[in-house]
Amino acid sequence: MTDTKTKTREIPAAINLTPAAEQRIADLMAKAPDDAIGVKLSTPRRGCSGLAYSVDYITEEVPFDEKIVTPGGLFYVDGGSVLYLIGSTMDWVEDDFTAGFVFENPNAKGACGCGESFTV
Secondary structure (H helix, E strand, O other): OOOOOOOOOOOOOOEEEOHHHHHHHHHHHHOOOOOOOEEEEEOOEOOOOOEEOEEEEEOOOOOOOEEEEEOOEEEEEOOOOHHHHOOEEEEEEEOOOOEEEEEEOOOOOEEOOOOOEEEO
């Protein structure tokens, strides 16, 4: 019988955050309510295509949510939304007319014209 060792590997995060998204999380946490422990991304059912992206403050961890430690604070991905978001990149974009999180989601099969919702 041979001696086998268990190998462990780091599991990559379900979603990648750009430096601009990480900075925005830091900015949000700097002005967060006192009881907020982080911000959370979820995909509630709404919009003309079915699912939307929602980023909100949270006050407690929920089992099965994915926790991502960023330089500016904790970022969570809703456990029920992870399958829709695996491999996605989240960015923060500002221009003369709008500012907001932008998602590059390889799982999205379509989106509404305004970009507020998507289908998988």
